[in-house]
Amino acid sequence: MCSVDQKPVFRDLSADDPDPEVTEIESLCMNCHANGTTRLLLTRIPYYKNVVIMSFSCEECGYENNEIQPGGAFAEMGVRWKLRVEQQADLNRQVVKSDYTCVKIPEIDLEIPAQSQKGEVTTVEGIISRVIAGLTQDQDSRREQDPEAAVQIEGYVERLQGLRSLDTRWTLLLDDITGNCFVENPEAPRKDPRCDRTEFKRSKDEDHTLGIFTRDEVSDEPLLPPADPETGCYDQLERDEVMSFNTNCPDCNAPADTNMKLTHIPHFKEVVIMATNCDACGHRTNEVKSGGGIEDKGVKFEVRVAGKEDFSRDILKSETCTMSIPELELEVGGRALGGRFSTAEGLLRATADQLAGSPELCGDAPAMARGSLDRFIAKLNEVLDGERAVTLVLDDPAGNSYVQSLAEDPSTPDDGVKITRYERTYEQNEELGLNDMKTEGYENS
Template identity: 80%
Template sequence: MCSVEQKPVFRDLSADDPDPEVTEIESLCMNCHANGITRLLLTRIPYYKNVVIMSFSCEECGYENNEIQPGGAFAEMGIRWKLRVEHPSDLSRQLVKSDYTSIRIPEIDLEIPAQSQKGEVTTVEGVLSRVMTGLVQDQDARKEQHPETAAQIELFLERLHKLRDLEESWQLLLEDISGNCFVENPAAPGRDPRCERTDFKRTRDEDHILGIFTRDEVSENRLLTPADPQTGCYEQLEKDEVLSFATNCPYCNAPAETNMKLTNIPHFKEVVIMATTCDACGHRTNEVKSGGGVEEKGVKFEVKIASRDDFSRDILKSETCSMSIAELELETGGRALGGRFTTAEGLLRATADQLRAAGDAPGLASERLQLFIEKLQEVLDGNRAVTIVLDDPAGNSYVQSLADDPTTPDEGVKITRYERSHEQNEELGLNDMKTEGYEES
């Protein structure tokens, strides 16, 4: 029996990979109706996800077309980006937009609706250039046939030129119900000073646009039976039982296997732990899902890491929990590391490994990133004390107490429970909107 080395489906672009597996397909040119060539490349964008880059070219008429499609499933939530364009470097920020990304520039009342353009990898300046190119097209004929309309377009083009020349600051707003758009952070791994990201719960109509339906909305012959292990129902899991099912690797999309187990965390609640190991690329995930719903209040933990004993503290970080370390100027969103049940040391090492994996990403200041990783390594070596702040508006995160008596407060952990803000309730898909306010526990 011959064996073939299994490679990841989605691989990083690298000079060490001489065969990036570009697929060429003969296809029809929509401009001259001759046969052209479409090239497909499956690759990964650092700090983003797997994508399929498609490039079409026709030798007969010279027509070319490039677009991008996400290489995985739709995200669980939609995403909004708000970028304040104030510096020339902001114009060169890389953008990834899908077919479902809408773009707005409120200063000039410009809106590009979702599904009006194909997905692409571009820059902030590229968005302006594409709009300007579309407006200039047929402008000569428009001046003869519709001079008033042409004059209005000329005025609008002047405003676009002012934005590109940064004569004044302006905002670029992106919204994508599929969650598959991205704005580059030049300050990574630090917090982006001029860009804000917000996740939101999709409406039922938005789910239908993406082709997502609930079990009650599909026909009876397509309903999953209760015995189907892939329905994802926690009720099927019994204690000490490990459920396995086939899936795809979230890193390279190769076939893999996921193990799922229901675990009871003392003094907290039951959670579902899912672990995936990929034989193709070696990627491993340790994901945690809460077995219950959203808690009545959010929770914030301030965990001091000053000794070796602090590294062994168990931590349950849900996918809605953000993490920050003020001493290192580090801030990560809840979905950056995903949900995981680990230790304080494991959480820091996972952060370092994720940064090392993106260390060769184009557009990043690799020296600054390497310096940050060295500081993080000093923490792991016990040579630098830090405080890890975990903020979970859903209240589904947990930090182990090292006190001998569970009823005695642990001096190494400060716990704050708070009422969620209107925006946090909206992100969690809750209808009960509460005022924001903190309360010490």
């Protein structure tokens, strides 16, 4: 158990914590091969994630080296970004790359393989500049030893300079199996007009590359017994039982307990509710997982929110369900709010709280970005105060989301909800990991 006196593993650097825990390790100096010292500090970057700062110094030769590595867990799924670079503002977008980010520019046949560069925080123009610097660093000696190759590189650098000066439109592709890659959206909280983000399920080989193995791969004993083929529920998760297991806080990585319970939503299906409460940093998470598998068809709900009665409508939003409000030009991905069982008011209020704590409203963010978010949050508050009617659109390709009907007879259609079931596309099946299995009726377009 974690006591309230225990400090988080990853802590903010502040005056309230004047003595951060720094670990010193004797290390070999790669410059003079004497013994130096590596200092490790586990800390947090506000509004980003936990990181490990490493600082090496050698007293013999004076060599120093500083490095930063992510201290959090890998995301559950990989991520792909496709940015259409058309304006000067696109070149100034911030980009977060991990060690496992693969960068491609199809127009000039450029590919930077994963694990060939260290992770960094840069810009779109910075990626091009780093490639140019790498290609031109030995050009003087190359002109003497291999003039033909030097001419070819100079021609390729000119093409790169053309991308940086926007002589033509081009596309930047980022593929990251860790899911810890990010491209700034200057139009936030509105949907990015020139950038698409898609998630994908990692293959077994990609999991092994990251050092992720299932319990069955490292042990002969399965983590949980197989699910009942009729109910789809695990034997341990009986209806009236709450299962508790040890885990780590997703915020500070301190030991914590997660409670898990199986419950049934009337007129829908069984779901698993999980709640984690960290005594070290006070972080709380509530998450809902579907107790069954993926449905045969996707489902789309269009919920009209115009009065107090609509605010009280129960909604189950799975982590594969995207949410949008056309009247406010808002669209958020499924993992932005996670899986949760709440009400229409609860979803809207959670969206407002998440935007209010975004980095665009703090620090040295541009005034334009802060003003845009302030105006949007004000409109969202008007909706919560009942002064503005909106349509809440929930689109779940897995079909595991649910909206309560307010009609007295459950079999009677609810005028406030429009339900559409649809066949998934090939891309949606790929995101859900269904294309690895035998599926019929879908073609790769």
